[in-house]
Amino acid sequence: MGIIKLKKQVRFTAVPSVELNPTALESLFKLEKALVLKQYSDSSIQVYKKMFSVFLGKFMNRNLKEVTKEDIEGFVYELIKKSKISESYQNQLINAIKAYYEHALKMPREYYDIQRPKKSVSIPNVLSKKEVLNIIQSPENIKHKAILHTIYGSGLRISELLNLRIADVHSDDGYLFIKDSKGKKDRKTILPEQLVLLLRTYYKAYKPSYWLFEGQTGCKYSTSSIRSIFRKAVKDTNSNPWATVHTLRHSFATHCIENNINIRHLQNMLGHGSPKTTEIYTKTIEINNKTIISPLDSLLKNNTLHG
Template identity: 30%
Template sequence: MSTPNTNTHPTFIQQACLKVSGFSLLYNKLERDISLSGRSLSTLKNYSRHMAQIALYYNQLPTELDEDQVRDYLWMLQKKTNKPSKSSFKHAVYGLRLLYRLTGRDDRAIRLPSIPKVHKLPAVLSKQEVKALLKAPRLLKHRVLLALIYSAGLRMQEVCRLEISDLDFDRMQIHIRQSKGRKDRYVPLSQLMKRGLLSYLSACKPHYYLFNGKEYGSQLSRKGVQWLMQDAVSKAGIKKKGICVHTLRHSYATHLLEDGLDIVSIKELLGHSFLETTLVYLHMAGLGRKAPFSPLDTLYTKEA
């Protein structure tokens, strides 16, 4: 039987394992099912953290709660701040659904709210904004890290987990291992990025992971990357809303499309399972199309 390690939200999961009878067994069921289903470690962390918070809130297992208790907790979660975290609410609901299925409890007995899908176009940086962003950090390590995310369209977890051995300077490619959906892929390594990486490796001498955290040989944390991105955005004077680390990946795909790469190739580079996921970039790219107009304006032209 495994136990949550100290890197997996110890303030909630470990406390729940210690204080709430039976939670440790429940956590192991969650870990087993999520692992067997091929879902990511981040899914386990998100679901388990929220189940631990519910258990600590009531000092009971989530599976022992009645409908009023569950709905009161979810309502409290929505009202906790002036701007509730939709992601937090979603993970709590999805975690409960999975937990009920694992324990054989009919989730229809407790009417969990449905999560409406919101289709919003993500924020994208212009090429000039990307240039300003990549110049903003003071440290070489930070400039190289942001440049690598943009140059290869990486997810945050992918750049954090990159090992030095994943770089192939001879074949000019980067091996992305066991990413979202437990899939491997190769992405091209740009000539400019190769120069930057070689300078960084020579100057900083990272160990094992390409970007080390505070401890020798450890990987850089997501929080560290998020802080770096927000600091660079501020220094670069970028005022757009919704800019985050993932914005560099969106900008990468959009700029490739604008530069003429076909949508199917972009899908493979991004590691998307379905083309529909990639098609969103068609709405974001400026492909030299004419400005929108009404057909009435051309109805009475000579050609018509």
């Protein structure tokens, strides 16, 4: 057996929070107002505000128009060294700073020429087809079952499922219409025949009025409820504990590639702006002698036939 090397775990230190003064709070409001006018999503605005608050904690006693690019780079470098912030954290922080200067203060883009961290390439976590089947079939509640089937069957993000209207289900034409998905783009994705049958059963039982999946008061279903449904299904089926609801979307994409679905069609169904984003799933397909024939097997099998 070879030597196994354990990679040293990097410990992240919490970035200290600072109570903002009235001037800083005014700057935070300016950023929020600018992002609302730019039609950023509520979740994105919250992330930008959180990140910009970290920046304000350092510079709130200065005139922000006079903060230089070198000041900002030094600030980010300090967080990298002291708090060991992740690449994702760095990018979110820089995006928030850029958004403030560009959208709120209307300063020129050249001001934001900040060195970005190189984004690491990671392979999405994917469930086997058997695991997916066990998970989505696990709930006894028909609504819960329909929710998990829809996320996997059509490759949806949680937000896209929550925003589905009854009118978005085009059962005759076999597609779901996804309005204002990530990047404010509309798109169509596949509506499986088996999902249509399940949704009809669900609809007769619950009779939603506007949203396809509604809470008890008739408003949209909640993100936390969907995550709770998924976690219970994973636990009840003893499936991969690292899986999240988004893993169903990753699994949908991977299984489509394994079924030889055209990468361009998959890109459109997932709503990716670039085929490079979709091509990451080619690295997640199951590699074994059942999915791929080795040249060795071909050579020896042909030699046996002709021998």
